[in-house]
Amino acid sequence: MAGTTRHIPVMRDRCVELLSATPKGVIIDATLGLGGHSEAILEANPELVVAGIDRDDRAIALASERLARFGDRFHTFHTTYDEIGDVAEQMRERAGLAVVGILMDLGVSSMQLDEAERGFSYARSAPLDMRMDPTSEVTAASILATASVGELTRTFRTYGEEKYANRIAARIVEAREQVPLTTTDELVAIIRECIPQSAKRTGGHPAKRVFQALRVAVNDELRILAEALPRAIDALDVGGVLVVESYQSLEDRIVKQVFAAGATSTAPLDLPIIPESAKPRLKLLTRGAERADERELEANPRSAPVRLRAVRKIRSTT
Ligand SMILES: C[S@@+](CC[C@H](N)C(=O)[O-])C[C@H]1O[C@@H](n2cnc3c(N)ncnc32)[C@H](O)[C@@H]1O
Incomplete structure (x- = not known):
């Protein structure tokens, strides 16, 4: 399929590595796009199930076609990713599995950029549209x-x-x-x-x-992201991993702040014993933000701005 072959998922192997920590359970791909990351995760982990979210119904249709061979190991949800709590609940009920990982590969997909008529590109003449969800x-x-x-x-x-x-x-x-x-x-x-x-x-x-x-x-991107991150952390089971790939500094700042707050104890510094409820909920899995390496930059220039951050949930949030 032309739409999928020209698309290379950004930092694919690193995402798969981070999200393969627990061999059994559900991974929520909150930004399914053309399903490149999901495909790599499903291929590398025969016991993982993926739930893909996208607000773009065209992305859902293309990814569903691409990933049809995985049968009931792949599920889709046409919604925005701030609804991740509902998606996690539905997957727990449907598959009876823990949510062991969440991936957010933010921004627009190469398909959305390449479809001139959607108006995302300043380089091509098109109506001033720019909706990721064409029904909004x-x-x-x-x-x-x-x-x-x-x-x-x-x-x-x-x-x-x-x-x-x-x-x-x-x-x-x-x-x-x-x-x-x-x-x-x-x-x-x-x-x-x-x-x-x-x-x-x-x-x-x-x-x-x-x-x-x-x-x-x-697309109200920053508000949705800021609301979605705490919900994504809530939606994870303890031990689960959240990976976020950002492409602009405003997004990355929000991710960095939420992760840093979650990885810090909320107890006053002079407290001799830290109560369970004040202990950090997250462990940082990346030191600062990781970037694409030289080889990837050469093969896929769209990976140039990426900043990848990941955390593990180490304590229940309820
Ligand atoms: C960079 S692409 C993801 C590419 C994907 N990782 C792959 O390998 O094909 C981002 C996707 O997220 C979707 N998206 C962006 N913001 C969203 C939101 N708030 N809720 C749901 N989907 C969103 C876009 O429609 C787009 O398809």
């Missing part, structure tokens, strides 16, 4: 048509770290009074107009940061 309401065009200058500025600055956020936001609002913005080309042209010549020579494509910011806003 908010699109990039609807945000650009309705948000105020202040709201757009905050979005571009916070989610894209765009230096010229205010100038671009003001120009968008001015332009939309003449005619609504409907295509990626129109947005790229506005961004180009607003970025000084000197800044265009550095920092990659001038539209990169605004496109990232819009994508994060359209």
Whole structure:
């Protein structure tokens, strides 16, 4: 299948290694995509079952086709990953197995990026859509048509770290009074107009940061991630492992903070005996964030920004 052969799962072997710690149980692949990581996990561990979550029904359909040969060792859930608690419950009931691992490979899939008509890419002319779930309401065009200058500025600055956020936001609002913005080309042209010549020579494509910011806003990515991480930890059985691969600093910061808090005792420093309830719930399995190595970077340039962090749950959260 063309859609799956061109896709290489990022840090696949490291993810499989981390998630193969317990040979029997359920692994929840919270970002199924084209099922590349799931396939590797199922192949390497004959007794593991995978539950794949994705908000994109096209990803679910393609991954289901790819992984059909695993029969009832593979289950799918079309939802957002903040519903992970429900998915874990359903899997415990269906398969009677412990949740021994969770993988979150954040962001958009190569399939979503490659499908020009979905509007994720600034390099190709397409409608301003950017929805990972094509049935959801908010699109990039609807945000650009309705948000105020202040709201757009905050979005571009916070989610894209765009230096010229205010100038671009003001120009968008001015332009939309003449005619609504409907295509990626129109947005790229506005961004180009607003970025000084000197800044265009550095920092990659001038539209990169605004496109990232819009994508994060359209899909409400950071709020969902921040809510999902504690739920993912709750959903794991003790001994289970959570692996997260982030592709931008805002995501990685959230992951790092949640992991660090979970790996720290909540007891005051001068307490001679630490009560069970104040002991850390997590053990860090990675020192800092792990990156893709040279060989992988060469084979798959999309692995360049990845930061992988992993923890083991060492104490029950209830
Ligand atoms: C980077 S891709 C995953 C690729 C996958 N690991 C593979 O090997 O094919 C991320 C996937 O997560 C999905 N996704 C992103 N945010 C999500 C969310 N909040 N809930 C559920 N799925 C989400 C996207 O639709 C996309 O298919």
